[in-house]
Amino acid sequence: xxxxxxxxxxxxxxxxxxxxxxxxxxxxxxxxxxxxxxxxxxxxxxxxxxxxxxxxxxxxxxxxxxxxxxxxxxxxxxxxxxxxxxxxxxxxxxxxxxxxxxxxxxxxxxxxxxxxxxxxxxxxxxxxxxxxxxxxxxxxxxxxxxxxxxxxxxxxxxxxxxxxxxxxxxxxxxxxxxxxxxxxxxxxxxxxxxxxxxxxxxxxxxxxxxxxxxxxxxxxxxxxxxxxxxxxxxxxxxxxxxxxxxxxxxxxxxxxxxxxxxxxxxxxxxxxxxxxxxxxxxxxxxxxxxxxxxxxxxxxxxxxxxxxxxxxxxxxxxxxxxxxxxxxxxxxxxxxxxxxxxxxxxxxxxxxxxxxxxxxxxxxxxxxxxxxxxxxxxxxxxxxxxxxxxxxxxxxxxxxxxxxxxxxxxxxxxxxxxxxxxxxxxxxxxxxxxxxxxxxxxxxxxxxxxxxxxxxxxxxxxxxxxxxxxxxxxxxxxxxxxxx
Amino acid sequence: xxxxxxxxxxxxxxxxxxxxxxxxxxxxxxxxxxxxxxxxxxxxxxxxxxxxxxxxxxxxxxxxxxxxxxxxxxxxxxxxxxxxxxxxxxxxxxxxxxxxxxxxxxxxxxxxxxxxxxxxxxxxxxxxxxxxxxxxxxxxxxxxxxxxxxxxxxxxxxxxxxxxxxxxxxxxxxxxxxxxxxxxxxxxxxxxxxxxxxxxxxxxxxxxxxxxxxxxxxxxxxxxxxxxxxxxxxxxxxxxxxxxxxxxxxxxxxxxxxxxxxxxxxxxxxxxxxxxxxxxxxxxxxxxxxxxxxxxxxxxxxxxxxxxxxxxxxxxxxxxxxxxxxxxxxxxxxxxxxxxxxxxxxxxxxxxxxxxxxxxxxxxxxxxxxxxxxxxxxxxxxxxxxxxxxxxxxxxxxxxxxxxxxxxxxxxxxxxxxxxxxxxxxxxxxxxxxxxx
Numbered sequence: 001x002x003x004x005x006x007x008x009x010x011x012x013x014x015x016x017x018x019x020x021x022x023x024x025x026x027x028x029x030x031x032x033x034x035x036x037x038x039x040x041x042x043x044x045x046x047x048x049x050x051x052x053x054x055x056x057x058x059x060x061x062x063x064x065x066x067x068x069x070x071x072x073x074x075x076x077x078x079x080x081x082x083x084x085x086x087x088x089x090x091x092x093x094x095x096x097x098x099x100x101x102x103x104x105x106x107x108x109x110x111x112x113x114x115x116x117x118x119x120x121x122x123x124x125x126x127x128x129x130x131x132x133x134x135x136x137x138x139x140x141x142x143x144x145x146x147x148x149x150x151x152x153x154x155x156x157x158x159x160x161x162x163x164x165x166x167x168x169x170x171x172x173x174x175x176x177x178x179x180x181x182x183x184x185x186x187x188x189x190x191x192x193x194x195x196x197x198x199x200x201x202x203x204x205x206x207x208x209x210x211x212x213x214x215x216x217x218x219x220x221x222x223x224x225x226x227x228x229x230x231x232x233x234x235x236x237x238x239x240x241x242x243x244x245x246x247x248x249x250x251x252x253x254x255x256x257x258x259x260x261x262x263x264x265x266x267x268x269x270x271x272x273x274x275x276x277x278x279x280x281x282x283x284x285x286x287x288x289x290x291x292x293x294x295x296x297x298x299x300x301x302x303x304x305x306x307x308x309x310x311x312x313x314x315x316x317x318x319x320x321x322x323x324x325x326x327x328x329x330x331x332x333x334x335x336x337x338x339x340x341x342x343x344x345x346x347x348x349x350x351x352x353x354x355x356x357x358x359x360x361x362x363x364x365x366x367x368x369x370x371x372x373x374x375x376x377x378x379x380x381x382x383x384x385x386x387x388x389x390x391x392x393x394x395x396x397x398x399x400x401x402x403x404x405x406x407x408x409x410x411x412x413x414x415x416x417x418x419x420x421x422x423x424x425x426x427x428x429x430x431x432x433x434x435x436x437x438x439x440x441x442x443x444x445x446x447x448x449x450x451x452x453x454x455x456x457x458x459x460x461x462x463x464x465x466x467x468x469x470x471x472x473x474x475x476x477x478x479x480x481x482x483x484x
Numbered sequence: 485x486x487x488x489x490x491x492x493x494x495x496x497x498x499x500x501x502x503x504x505x506x507x508x509x510x511x512x513x514x515x516x517x518x519x520x521x522x523x524x525x526x527x528x529x530x531x532x533x534x535x536x537x538x539x540x541x542x543x544x545x546x547x548x549x550x551x552x553x554x555x556x557x558x559x560x561x562x563x564x565x566x567x568x569x570x571x572x573x574x575x576x577x578x579x580x581x582x583x584x585x586x587x588x589x590x591x592x593x594x595x596x597x598x599x600x601x602x603x604x605x606x607x608x609x610x611x612x613x614x615x616x617x618x619x620x621x622x623x624x625x626x627x628x629x630x631x632x633x634x635x636x637x638x639x640x641x642x643x644x645x646x647x648x649x650x651x652x653x654x655x656x657x658x659x660x661x662x663x664x665x666x667x668x669x670x671x672x673x674x675x676x677x678x679x680x681x682x683x684x685x686x687x688x689x690x691x692x693x694x695x696x697x698x699x700x701x702x703x704x705x706x707x708x709x710x711x712x713x714x715x716x717x718x719x720x721x722x723x724x725x726x727x728x729x730x731x732x733x734x735x736x737x738x739x740x741x742x743x744x745x746x747x748x749x750x751x752x753x754x755x756x757x758x759x760x761x762x763x764x765x766x767x768x769x770x771x772x773x774x775x776x777x778x779x780x781x782x783x784x785x786x787x788x789x790x791x792x793x794x795x796x797x798x799x800x801x802x803x804x805x806x807x808x809x810x811x812x813x814x815x816x817x818x819x820x821x822x823x824x825x826x827x828x829x830x831x832x833x834x835x836x837x838x839x840x841x842x843x844x845x846x847x848x849x850x851x852x853x854x855x856x857x858x859x860x861x862x863x864x865x866x867x868x869x870x871x872x873x874x875x876x877x878x879x880x881x882x883x884x885x886x887x888x889x890x891x892x893x894x895x896x897x898x899x900x901x902x903x904x905x906x907x908x909x910x911x912x913x914x915x916x917x918x919x920x921x
Contacts, residue, residue: 073533398849401816407844413859416831422842422857428849 032089038062041189044089048158048192051165061178061188068182074345075374075406076314078287081252086221088190143207152236153198154209157225160196167198171229175258175295175322183254183316184291187223191256194224199234199265208464210239213255221252228258230265232298237268237464250278250313255290263298263325268306270463272471275311282341282370285313292319296328296354304331305348306462308471313342318376320349323357323385330359333459337475338371338403347377347394347408352418356387363394364456367403374406381418388418396426397455399448449476488544489526492663493519495551496632504602504635511605514615519632528626537807537839538778540626540723543747547721548691551633552582552662559586559659564685565911566715566743567655569904573681575651581659581687583636583666593648597641601667604639613669613699616727626751627725630665630697637666637696642676644703651679651898656696658689658716665695674703674731679898680710684744686717698726702734704758709737711901713908716744718773725751730790732758739896740767741905742777743912749778756790756818763792768892768905770912771804778807783825785818785851792822797892798829799885800836811843812855818848825855830862830888832881882913 032043041062045055070081147154153164160168178188195211213224230236253275259267269292278285288311294303305319321330332348350359359379367373375394396405407424429451437447453460453472463471485493496519505511527541528534559581561567578590578598585600592598604610614631638654658664672678684694694716702708716722722745728736740750754763769777783792798806808827829838842855862884870880889909896902 396844396846398846398851401819401849403849404816404847405844406846407842407855409840409842409857411840411857411859412837413829413831413839414837416834416836416861418831419860420858422840422855424842424844424855426844426846426851426853428851 030090031087034087035084036086036088036190040088044190044192047089048161050158050161053169054161057173057178058189061185062190064179065182065185065189068185070182074316074376075372075408076316076343076345078250078314078343081287083186086252088221088223089192146206150203150206151200152203152205153196155196157191157194157196157227160227164196164198167229168196168227171227171258171260173258175260175293176256176291181291183289184256187225187254187256187291191223191225194226194255196226197228197236197238199230199236201232201234203234205234205236208237208239210241212241221254223253224255226255226257228267228269229260230262230267230301232262233264235266238270239464240269240271241274250285250287252287252289253312255292257290257292257319259294259303261294261296261298261301261303261328264300265298266302266304267294268304268464269294269319271305271307271309272474273307273309273311273315274474277311277342278313278340280340282313285342286311288312288315288317290317292317293322294320294330295322296325296330296357298328299325299354300327301325302329302331304333304462306333306459307335307346308459308463308474309334309336309344309346310474312344315342315344315346317346318348320351321359322351322353323359324353326354327356328354329357332359332361332363333462334363335366335456335459335471335475336363336373336375337366338368338373340369340371342369342371344372345374345376347375349378350380350390352379352381352385352388352390354385357385358389360390361392361394362458364459365394365396365405366399366452366455367396367405368399370402372404372406374408375424376408378410378412379420379422380410380412381415381420383414385415386417388415388420390418390420392422394424395455396424397452398426398428452476485523485526486541486545488541488547488549489523491549492629492633493523499551499633503633505605508605510611511614515632518628521628522632534780534809536841537805537809538747538749538776540721540747540749543721543776544693547663547693547719548661549663549693552658552660552664552689552692554584555581555659559589559657559687561589561655562657562685562687564683564715565908566685566713567683569713569908570651570653570681570683570901572904573651573900575653575681577653577655578638579655579657580636580638580666581657582662583656583664585636585638593650593652596643596646596648597639598652599639601634601637601639601669604641604669607641609641609671610639610669613671613701614667616699616701616729626695626723627697630667630695630725633665634667634697635665637668639669640678640680641671642673642678644673645675646673647676648678651681653681653683656682656684656694657687658685658692658694658720659687661689661691663693663695666697668696668698670698670700670708672702672706672708675705676703677707678709680708681901682710682712684712684714684716684722686720689720690717691719692717693721694723696724698724700726700728700736702728702730702736704731705733706731707735709897711739711896711898711905713741713905714744714748714750716748718744718746720745722748724749725753727753727755728763729755729757730761730763733760734758735762737764737895737897738766740779741908742767742769742771742779743908745775745777747776749780751780753782753784754792755784756787759787759789761790763790764794764895765792766795766892766895767797768889768909769796769798769806770801770889770909771799771806772801773804774802775804776807777804778809780807781810783812783823785812785814785821785823788818789820790818790822792824793895794825795892795895796827797889798827798838799832799889800829800838801832803833803835805836806838808840808842808857810841810855811845812853814846814848814851814853816847819850821848821851821853823851823853827857828888829859830885831859832862832885882910885913886910
């Protein structure tokens, strides 16, 4: 037990290493009037120079939202959210349209530099096309031209509404309808920006696409909307990262992500979520209430979700796959790390509708401090789905005796040819493993990071290279300050 | 409120004065409060998370829910396999008809307290047991209904160190249509030991609601083995709730074989009160037609160093539906807990459906907890293997299904009973063959 106490002490020291993305950028911005009403929505829509149909769509969602109730079934607790005390739109002030990065406010660029995002063209070697969303609007999208050559559309959502209305109208809300759930409906009403991706038939997107989300303003909520369409036989890998300044208040982040994969298409969606998680006493932090859903619409299509969840005070997130096309495949790889007073209720839904569809769920939950970490998932096999295969594994690791881990899987089979397997385990870091490492001169906190990284290995392997390294470090940092 | 719920409320108003031990002030007060609680929330329906897959309110719309009358005339034990499975064992037999103990045709053990519920209610130990609250709020509602209306049942009390000489076989017969709410109380003081078999079958009734609550309390190092076979009539609704509170180093093993009823639900709530105790909650279910069977189990590790293991095997034919909902709770400070939970289901037909929700809720770190769930059909390769060796398809299927159920039977710590259960499963399968032919 000595080893454990030492670990706790060492790690408490490191815990002093605060959330390193907690800075704010002093930048001029314009905001919608505080609160939420039809006028706010009209304001956002006007700012975005949106066509009438888009405004109507938003207003319909808003009216619907007014009749809905906040969901209470998740294993998370937070004070009621006052939806009238937040700003629903905040944008860095721009003087004119930008043609190149040189015209972007240098302060903004500096912010992204601090975040380590390769926005600048000279960092082309990094080979990642980035769409950066700052508070409510997309600031800059790189590599647009190069992508256009192969026919890939990658642009801010508001631009897509203006320039590709036929695509947006055809696909928007077809995976996550405006009526879906409380937060998705709210998002539909007030979403300000996000990314839009369209990969034409047969195109393999030549580079990783990436969006970086940043909440900067106080009292603002962020509501972005991402829509990715992979047409027949195409492939795209998309990365998403998020950070926010350190504030005492809780800020709401309610995003909606819709993925559509046609015949033989594949979408790989990776998230490293590192919103401000609140301080050691559970003050502040982001409420991350996100609806993510992929629709394997075509035969032999594939959607793969990979997420590394380390931030947010409260997480409520279930990236799902609707396996509609025959022989389609859904995957969900997740690492959810909670520390201090963080609450995570995350998991996935695999809805098997098509024949010979398969899904795989690997979820690794790590709860430290006084946090609570819940896996909640559904695997559902409909009557006409022949030959379905699912494998689910969700393991939890508890660090410290005040943390808690829960597993709530729902498994529903209405077709006898389905083979569904689910297994879950919960345990703590083995004393023997810790001792073994320390005996060989590995310091306690490094040993813990090592063991946890090993625990998460199945998921980390799924991340694109650029993210995997970052994620591994993130895993270690998130846990430093907790181990016992 | 549904019609059935209204009927229960009216029944209570009418029968309040004639319920057993109605002279006891504490009990009357409890019954009143329980009925009020029930009336406020009604029968469970699918919008409640714990009843997500089983709609009791709807099932009771069709069932006969007025109180079953006191059975008139003599009762002969039906020649049912569910009773005969324990025939090979030297045992005490206690017969209940519509929940009322039939002392004439029973063989009560001597020297220990085995009485009908109404005779036990004035004792302190019975009071403590009756007042046991189910930790789960949504399940508490149905036990409230039972508390208000309970009439018959068995009360068994073994004093310190007493070992019951032979297994006690409770045969519950449904003689007449209607609802029967009964309560079994089992208290084993420190070091006491007992084996209880239960058979639930119909003796003439076709449309009835069996509402049984069994409260078990084990003293330190006490041991209880409980094996239940439910083969009620095809039109019956069977709702059984078992609560068990386990003191230090006690041992509790419960096995439920579910074969009958249109709709059945077995709810088991185990709570560890003392360290080093062990609980085994297992079961096997085989359903056909449009039957619906729900196994619900919550194991609450409230103290350190306890072990629990749960295994349910379900075989579903025709358009039947199986449900498994289980939860292992490990409270803060319940370190060194070992909790295991497994549900396996075999779907034999195109229209069968299985729903499983195995849950873990863990607040302590030094624990070993695992759960698993599988759903699938008979392994085609295994079938092919057997057929390639000259075994016909039906025999091959029977062989594989028997082997599947056998793993659940292996958990029964009583050799004779285990053989009986195997015979019962074989019987179920023979019937399936006859129907297919």
